[in-house]
Amino acid sequence: MIRQFAGRATGLVRSWAAAAALVAMSTVGATGQIQLPEGTVARSVILSLYTINSMMEQQGAGLEGGTHVMTSFRAFLAPELIKEIAASDGGFRPLVGAYEGTVDDYELRMSADQPDDSSIVFEAAVESKGTVRLVSFALTQSGSRPLITRIWGDGWSFGKGSAEAALRAPAASAQPPGKQEQAAVAAADESDVAAGNVPAGTATPSLPFQDSFDGAALGPQWTVIGEAPDKFVVEDGVIYQIATGGDDDFRNEGSENIFQLGGAPEGDFDMTLTGKLEAKTGREGVWLGLYEASTSFLAANLYVYTNGCGPYLGLWIVNRQPVANLDKPLTSEFDDNLFDKGPVLSSTCNAGNREIADTILQRLNETGFSLTLSRRGFRYFATAELDLPAFGDNPGGPVTAVTNKVARTTAAGNPAFMLGQFRRAGKGESVAQFDSFSISAPVN
Numbered sequence: 001m002i003r004q005f006a007g008r009a010t011g012l013v014r015s016w017a018a019a020a021a022l023v024a025m026s027t028v029g030a031t032g033q034i035q036l037p038e039g040t041v042a043r044s045v046i047l048s049l050y051t052i053n054s055m056m057e058q059q060g061a062g063l064e065g066g067t068h069v070m071t072s073f074r075a076f077l078a079p080e081l082i083k084e085i086a087a088s089d090g091g092f093r094p095l096v097g098a099y100e101g102t103v104d105d106y107e108l109r110m111s112a113d114q115p116d117d118s119s120i121v122f123e124a125a126v127e128s129k130g131t132v133r134l135v136s137f138a139l140t141q142s143g144s145r146p147l148i149t150r151i152w153g154d155g156w157s158f159g160k161g162s163a164e165a166a167l168r169a170p171a172a173s174a175q176p177p178g179k180q181e182q183a184a185v186a187a188a189d190e191s192d193v194a195a196g197n198v199p200a201g202t203a204t205p206s207l208p209f210q211d212s213f214d215g216a217a218l219g220p221q222w223t224v225i226g227e228a229p230d231k232f233v234v235e236d237g238v239i240y241q242i243a244t245g246g247d248d249d250f251r252n253e254g255s256e257n258i259f260q261l262g263g264a265p266e267g268d269f270d271m272t273l274t275g276k277l278e279a280k281t282g283r284e285g286v287w288l289g290l291y292e293a294s295t296s297f298l299a300a301n302l303y304v305y306t307n308g309c310g311p312y313l314g315l316w317i318v319n320r321q322p323v324a325n326l327d328k329p330l331t332s333e334f335d336d337n338l339f340d341k342g343p344v345l346s347s348t349c350n351a352g353n354r355e356i357a358d359t360i361l362q363r364l365n366e367t368g369f370s371l372t373l374s375r376r377g378f379r380y381f382a383t384a385e386l387d388l389p390a391f392g393d394n395p396g397g398p399v400t401a402v403t404n405k406v407a408r409t410t411a412a413g414n415p416a417f418m419l420g421q422f423r424r425a426g427k428g429e430s431v432a433q434f435d436s437f438s439i440s441a442p443v444n
Contacts (some may be wrong), residue, residue, distance in 0.1 A: 041145070041146055042122065043108065043110070044323075044410070045076050045139060045145075045146055045148065046108060046137055046139075046148070048076060048330075049076040049077075049095070049148070050095060050124075051321070051323075051407060051410070052072045052076075053073075053095050054103060054378070054407035054409075055072075055406075056072065058405070062093060062095070063093065063094060064090070064091065064092070064093050065085050065086075065088035065089060065090060065091060065093070066087075066088055066090025066091060067086065069082045069085055075323075076147065077147060078140070078142065078147040078148060078149045078159065078160070081147075081158060081159040081160070085158050094158055095126070095135065096128045096133070096135075097126055097153040097154075098128060098131075098133065100129070101128035101129045101131075102128060103126055103128060104127045104128050104129070104377065105377045106124050106127060106378075107125045108122060111123050115138070119138045119139060119150075120138070121137065122136070122137045122139070123135070124136075133153060133154070134153060135151065136150075136153065137150070138150040138151075138160065140160075204262075204265065205261060205439060207265060207439055207440055208439065208440040208441070209261075209438060209439040209440075210438045211437045211438070212237050212435065213234055213237055213238060213436075214237055215234065217234055218234055218239075221261060222260065223259075223260050223262070224257055224259055224260070225255075225258040225260055225291075226254060226256040226257060231243070232257050237435055238434065238435050239434040239435075240431070240433050241431070241433075242419075242429060242431055243256075243284060243419045243421045243425075243429070243432075244421070244425075244427065244430075245421070245427070246283070246421045246422060246423045246425035246426050246428075247421070247423060248419070249287070250287045250291060250299050250416075250418070250420070251294055251320070252294055255294070258291060258417075258418045259416060259418060260415065261414055261415040261416065261437075262414065264412075264413065264414045268374075268375050268377070268441065268442050269374070269442070270372055270374045270442055271288065271289075271372060271373045271437075271438070272372040272437070272438050272439075273286065273371050273417050273437050274369065274370045274371075274434070274435055274436045275368055275369065275433050275434035275435050275436075276364060276366070276368040276369070276433045277302075277364045277365060277368075277419075277430075277431075278364075278365040278430065278431040279304040279364060279430065280428055280429055280430055280431065281421065281425040281428035281429070281430055282305065283304070283305055283306060283423075284303065284304055284419065284421045284425060284430035285302060285304065285314075285316075285419075285422070286302050286371055286418075286419060286432060287299050287300070287301050287417060287418050288300050288301075288371050288372075288373055288416075288417045289318075289373050289412070289415075289416065290411075290412035290415060291416035292412060292413030292414070295320060295321075296320065296321050296322055296329065296413060297318070297412055297413055298317075298320075298380055298412040298413075299317070299318055299373065299416075300316070300317050300372070300373045300383075300384075301314075301316040301317075301318065301382075301420075302314075302315055302371045302384050303422075305422065308349075309347075309348045309349040309354065310348055310354055310357065310358075312339040312348055312357065313339055313344065313364075314336060314337050315335075315338060315384045315403055316333065316334070316336070316382075317334050317373075317403040317404070317406055318332075318333045318406075319406040319412075321412070332406050333406070336401065339357050342401065343400070343401045344401070345357060345360075356389075356392075359391070360386070360388060360389065363386070363388070363389060368435075369384060369386055370385040371383075371385075372385075378409045379405040379406070380407075381402060381405045382402070382403045383400060383401070384401045385399070385400050386398070386399050386401075415437075417434065419431075419432040
């Protein structure tokens with residue numbers, strides 16, 4: 001893994017304190033034009049660029065010199081920079097800093113040295129194929145938004161000023177912030193805690209974390225977003241939840257009974273929810289993931305949906321996040337029908353398989369399910385585990401389904417889960433029983 005520029009922040013307060021400290025110190029002796037809001041927006045531009053690039057790399061593409069710069073990247077790059085990248089010798093990948101490889105991981109921070117003009121500089125330590133390279137970005141306000149005007153590294157440069165500008169550019173440092181910066185961050189944290197500015201129930205859980213929902217109420221580490229107390233009860237080690245109305249969903253603002261943990265874990269993790277699902281409508285599902293709002297979350301969804309061949313079981317991973325300069329959030333997703341050429345059944349459109357499918361769906365309410373969202377670096381994937389009945393030549397027993405990976409470089413929110421419905425569930429009722437929630441560090 002990349003050596004950290006600074007200790008990872010724990011919670012929103014520390015993240016903002018670190019940003020404020022870095023901005024304040026980087027503007028000493030400079031023009032004083034760089035303010036925290038501009039730095040925050042500029043950071044989001046680079047994070048969004050890397051997110052788009054990661055999605056494109058999974059499709060065998062990405063930002064590359066000597067080729068047409070795809071529309072997906074044009075919201076973040078100045079027109080002159082786009083032209084220079086497209087006109088350059090082919091094959092160089094500026095977000096990697098090399099001709100080969102993809103972005104495996106990276107860390108981003110504001111540069112300690114800022115230029116004496118209206119631009120702002122960020123640095124990314126980018127890991128690719130085991131090698132870490134420093135890539136720098138200069139951003140300049142263009143109308144109501146900042147655009148990247150220059151990207152450069154060791155011995156190469158694209159954009160405003162090109163090679164000459166890179167030689168004059170502030171020295172890029174791969175060292176962590178000094179003791180003075182770290183002390184400022186720590187002091188800001190202590191001040192907030194002492195002042196009582198850290199809300200109760202927002203502490204980051206230490207791993208491994210386990211909650212078996214013992215007792216007659218949720219623990220203080222939980223909050224319920226859109227609480228509708230007539231639709232859930234905690235008793236005998238189970239959260240018993242009902243969903244009606246067809247509009248409860250991580251994607252829908254105003255959804256009821258989203259159970260959210262106080263803080264998000266740092267680093268890689270496996271987050272697992274176990275329980276039972278009574279699929280009464282053929283349009284319901286269990287959501288598990290990191291949730292901030294209907295416009296910003298990353299979650300797994302184990303669901304039942306009905307098509308022309310009857311209800312089927314699906315596994316879905318959804319990454320929705322706001323992007324600078326776009327009115328609507330960006331959504332990337334992978335959706336797998338487990339009953340159509342999937343790991344469970346090849347089809348449900350013949351009589352024999354239809355009967356087996358119905359039996360499997362019934363077992364969701366008997367032997368239950370396990371749903372996991374996993375993070376590895378800035379990539380996430382979902383896993384579902386089921387207990388199949390014996391049928392045909394299949395002896396039955398445990399089966400596992402895994403989604404493709406989605407990428408995210410920005411915070412997605414805090415751990416959360418819920419029982420949801422698709423809109424066409426109408427007035428039908430869905431029921432789930434959740435008996436365990438856990439977060440653990442990966443074994444390997």
